[in-house]
Amino acid sequence: MKKTLIFLLLVITFSCKNEKETNEKLNVVTTTTMITDLVKNIGSEHINLKGLMGSGVDPHLYKASEGDVTKLSSADIIFYNGLHLEGKLVEVFEKMKNKKTVAVAEALDKSTLIGSEYFASNYDPHIWFDIDYWKLATNFVVKTLSEAIPEKKTDFETNGKTYLQKLDSLSDKLKKTIATLPKEQRILVTAHDAFNYFGKAFDFEVVGLQGLSTATEAGVQDVQKLSAFIIENKVKAIFVESSVPKRTIEALQASVKSKGHEVTIGGTLFSDALGNAGTVEGTYIGMFEYNVNTIVNALK
Numbered sequence: 001m002k003k004t005l006i007f008l009l010l011v012i013t014f015s016c017k018n019e020k021e022t023n024e025k026l027n028v029v030t031t032t033t034m035i036t037d038l039v040k041n042i043g044s045e046h047i048n049l050k051g052l053m054g055s056g057v058d059p060h061l062y063k064a065s066e067g068d069v070t071k072l073s074s075a076d077i078i079f080y081n082g083l084h085l086e087g088k089l090v091e092v093f094e095k096m097k098n099k100k101t102v103a104v105a106e107a108l109d110k111s112t113l114i115g116s117e118y119f120a121s122n123y124d125p126h127i128w129f130d131i132d133y134w135k136l137a138t139n140f141v142v143k144t145l146s147e148a149i150p151e152k153k154t155d156f157e158t159n160g161k162t163y164l165q166k167l168d169s170l171s172d173k174l175k176k177t178i179a180t181l182p183k184e185q186r187i188l189v190t191a192h193d194a195f196n197y198f199g200k201a202f203d204f205e206v207v208g209l210q211g212l213s214t215a216t217e218a219g220v221q222d223v224q225k226l227s228a229f230i231i232e233n234k235v236k237a238i239f240v241e242s243s244v245p246k247r248t249i250e251a252l253q254a255s256v257k258s259k260g261h262e263v264t265i266g267g268t269l270f271s272d273a274l275g276n277a278g279t280v281e282g283t284y285i286g287m288f289e290y291n292v293n294t295i296v297n298a299l300k
């Protein structure tokens with residue numbers, strides 16, 4: 001009888017402890033799908049993670065819904081991209097003064113960034129397209145989460161190390177794929193200027209029809225200028241982006257056609273948002289591989 005009682009007490013003690021641990025998990029909110037994927041890889045089961053933006057969502061134009069404000073108010077840490085990528089959320093973050101808001105871009109040395117006159121930050125915010133930057137962002141997330149939950153530091157560091165290794169093998173794989181495309185064929189024409197860091201890292205000339213932000217629409221002149229460039233450089237394919245309406249790229253294709261030339265639409269790239277959750281392209285690594293395969297296959 002006594003033994004049973006002790007056993008029962010032990011069970012109760014342990015279940016209470018477990019419940020306490022669950023409740024004590026930190027609430028972490030992230031903005032873009034790229035950041036959600038990164039933080040999920042590091043924080044794993046130790047955090048309650050909520051991502052605001054889904055697949056196909058354009059962060060430049062994204063406005064916080066009432067539900068988002070609720071999520072943000074219950075957050076212990078908010079990870080966002082920064083450099084004015086989430087242009088319409090800046091105000092909301094400013095109101096969250098008591099919250100810990102962390103811009104992933106803080107991990108980077110600003111003097112190494114690509115400049116831009118489109119953003120209030122004066123920098124191109126599409127930093128995830130340089131894998132070396134994303135490695136720095138990984139270390140930054142490990143550090144931030146370790147400071148917030150010191151007792152799980154070892155786990156965050158182990159997760160970070162594993163993820164860095166995955167990013168290294170991704171980089172090696174992509175370099176091999178891109179090496180099969182002759183240098184003169186490495187011209188990437190897309191809907192908006194999201195791929196400048198990609199171009200710098202992998203030696204592509206990159207031209208976006210819209211400026212760096214989708215908030216500015218491409219004009220007739222931009223279309224004319226770019227279609228002349230496509231013809232002159234014998235570019236075989238141009239690309240739609242999953243988070244930008246495809247009419248801009250279709251207008252460009254039509255303009256090339258009206259001048260008696262052909263350019264195909266090489267596929268849809270994931271630029272400012274990953275693919276659907278639960279699919280390969282729904283992860284940063286899967287997205288990158290898919291993009292590179294799509295680009296190389298269409299331009300060959």
Ligand SMILES: [Zn+2]
Pocket residue numbers: 060126192193194212213214272
């Ligand atoms: Zn963008």
